[in-house]
Structure formats: C-alpha cells, structure tokens
Amino acid sequence: MSIMVLVLALSAACCLGFGFVLQQSAAQRAPLADFLSPRLLLDLAKMPGWLGGIGLMAVGMALGAVALGHGEISLVEPLLATHLLFALALSRRRTRQPLGRQGWLGLALLAGGVAAFLMAGEPRGGHAVADPLRHWLIIGLMTGTALLLTGYARRTRLGSAPVLLAVAAGLLYGVQDALTRESGQRLAAGGWAELLTGWQPYAVLVLGVTGLILVQSAFETAPLRKSLPALTAAQPLAGIVCGVGFLGDRLHTDAAALAGQAAGLTAVITGILLLGMHPALPQGTPAPTRVALQTS
Numbered sequence: 234m235s236i237m238v239l240v241l242a243l244s245a246a247c248c249l250g251f252g253f254v255l256q257q258s259a260a261q262r263a264p265l266a267d268f269l270s271p272r273l274l275l276d277l278a279k280m281p282g283w284l285g286g287i288g289l290m291a292v293g294m295a296l297g298a299v300a301l302g303h304g305e306i307s308l309v310e311p312l313l314a315t316h317l318l319f320a321l322a323l324s325r326r327r328t329r330q331p332l333g334r335q336g337w338l339g340l341a342l343l344a345g346g347v348a349a350f351l352m353a354g355e356p357r358g359g360h361a362v363a364d365p366l367r368h369w370l371i372i373g374l375m376t377g378t379a380l381l382l383t384g385y386a387r388r389t390r391l392g393s394a395p396v397l398l399a400v401a402a403g404l405l406y407g408v409q410d411a412l413t414r415e416s417g418q419r420l421a422a423g424g425w426a427e428l429l430t431g432w433q434p435y436a437v438l439v440l441g442v443t444g445l446i447l448v449q450s451a452f453e454t455a456p457l458r459k460s461l462p463a464l465t466a467a468q469p470l471a472g473i474v475c476g477v478g479f480l481g482d483r484l485h486t487d488a489a490a491l492a493g494q495a496a497g498l499t500a501v502i503t504g505i506l507l508l509g510m511h512p513a514l515p516q517g518t519p520a521p522t523r524v525a526l527q528t529s
Contacts, residue, residue, distance in 0.1 A: 342503050
C-alpha cells in the first residue's frame, strides 16, 4: 500500500467526518418543508456553520479524488469509511461523552475490519472492463436502488426516511467515486480536452449534488447517529462493487482470502453500527420554529 494514498485517504476521511458534524448541526435547524427539495441547499447556504462543513467536505472530496487517482477504489473506499471515527471524535469533544466499552469496541472493529479486508484482499489495479453492458448494468443497479429508496423515503417522511436517504446517498457517492477515478484517468491520458468530452465528469457533478440533497434531508430529519452510519456503510460497499465490477480492481479470490474479506467487511459494518449508536454522536433537537412537513 502506498503511504501517500494512505495519508491522502485518511486526511480526506478527517475532513469529511468533521464536515458532516457541522452540516448536521446546521441542517437540523432548516425548514422541514424543504425536505428533498433543492431549496434546502439554498436555505442552508445562509448558515455559516453549514458552509464551513461544506468547505471541509469539498477539501475531503478533493483529497479523496487524488487518492483515487493513485490507488485502487477497493483500497481507498474502506479507508474513507473511517470518517465516522473523526465525526465521533469531534462530537465527543462537543458532548464530552466518554467512549466507554461500546465506543472502543466499535472503533476497534472498524479499524480492524478495514485492516483485515485490505490484508486479505490485497487490492491491486488491473485493466478496466471494456464491456459497456457491465459498466451500465452496475451503475444502473446502484442508481436505480437509490431512486427506489428515495421514493419510499418521500412517502414515509419522518419514519425510516433518514436511514433510507443515507443509504441512497451512500450508493450514489460510491458510484461518484468510481466515476471520479475514471475522470482522473481520462485527464491523465488526454488532458482537459479528453476529460471534458466524456460524460463522466458531468455525471460526477449530478451525483454529487443529488447525494448532497439526500444527505442534508436525512440530517435535518434525524440525529447524526441515525443517518451517518448508514451512509458510511453503503458508500464503500458501492465503491468496491464498482471497482471490481468495471474498473478492473483485483482482489485475491482463494477461499482464505474471501473469508478474510467477508470477515473484514462484517467487522467494518458492525463497528459502524456500534459507533453510530454511541451517545457521543449528537441526538439533535428540532428547533421549535421549524416548519412542519406537509401531510402527503
């Protein structure tokens, strides 16, 4: 594993984690009438705290893009999932809530699971799949699932909507990461002319804005602990599927390696869930002046 990729990915995770905490703190004060509407971003843009969180997220995404340009997505995505640790650290400082057994166990499972997956799979580059059918099939599956989850979330509103929206955003962000890597490859191969004549950078922009609306809608309707773990779990899984499915990433596939990768991913998801339920992540308290959702 390249030390540069490791440092870039963890730096990106730090910026993303801190940014998510600031965004949720502001989003919980946004009007609920803006649920799943682009107006939500306009209202949030008036809040300095949210803009600071977006700035950190932008830096994190830029660092993540550089990491993806130098490393396999199956390597970078699990490292980016550690942004939950940084979110927990900032929230813990704000709430002064000790980690306790649950927090330390979740931390150990997340960090250990990432290490186990990388050691067992040893992600390495390969040749991208030339078959466009597989390319579009995987992207269609991810985006289609995200659309279905979003549609159901719109109907349920305050019920299971935050978790569904976070999963949907995670799927879109995973695809976005894969297309970001493809965009970087096009830029390196043929310069800006090659990049701007392809569809990938424009899809990255659309996926990024759509994912942002979904995430902020999840943040405004539920505490961080209900939405961020789902986002953190969905994004690397989607990214790994894209990496292996059409970007040419290769993992060891013998029985022992597959068992190690499965155990690592299971540990990562379990750790994410434990950390997400930790009291150091803020509960969020709706402001009394917020506009109620209209009944469907």
